[in-house]
Structures are given as structure tokens and as C-alpha cells.
Amino acid sequence: MGICTSLMGCRYKSGSKPCKTCSHHVTFGYTIIDGREYTWDFNPRFGPLFECASIGKRDWVPNSRHKVWKAFEAWLKETQDD
Numbered sequence: 915m916g917i918c919t920s921l922m923g924c925r926y927k928s929g930s931k932p933c934k935t936c937s938h939h940v941t942f943g944y945t946i947i948d949g950r951e952y953t954w955d956f957n958p959r960f961g962p963l964f965e966c967a968s969i970g971k972r973d974w975v976p977n978s979r980h981k982v983w984k985a986f987e988a989w990l991k992e993t994q995d996d
């Protein structure tokens with residue numbers, strides 16, 4: 915699921931297909947790891963913005979070995995491929 919935040923109307927949108935290549939397109943994902951819920955907003959230009967609800971961290975950058983990256987990468991592959 916995603917939204918386009920373009921205020922001018924989106925020229926990348928075709929029919930019901932989301933504008934995945936548009937810099938205004940934001941997709942939301944989440945996963946649960948070790949009982950903690952992690953959410954992210956993903957923008958193709960700016961990348962993911964993570965949030966860990968359980969520990970109340972916003973705009974949080976997980977370290978490179980964090981399990982959330984693996985979940986994010988799997989999600990990315992699943993959602994961004996046509």
C-alpha cells in the first residue's frame with residue numbers, strides 16, 4: 915500500500931498502477947521482530963525511514979546488522995517489483 919504525496923497530480927500514475935518511480939510515492943511497511951513492531955515509510959528517492967513503536971523511536975536508523983534490514987529488503991523486493 916502506498917500513497918502519492920504530489921500536490922500537482924502525478925504524471926507517473928497509469929490507471930490503478932501506483933507511481934512507484936515517482937519521487938512523491940511513499941509506501942508503508944512493517945514487521946515484528948522479537949515482539950517489537952517496526953514500521954517504515956519508503957520513498958524511492960530518499961529511501962526508508964524507520965520507526966520502532968515499541969521503544970518510541972522515530973526517524974530511527976538501525977545499525978547495518980539489525981534484523982529489520984533483512985525484513986525491509988524482503989518487503990522491498992516483494993512490493994517494488996512489478
Ligand SMILES: [Zn+2]
Nearest residue numbers: 918924933936
Ligand atoms: Zn506519484
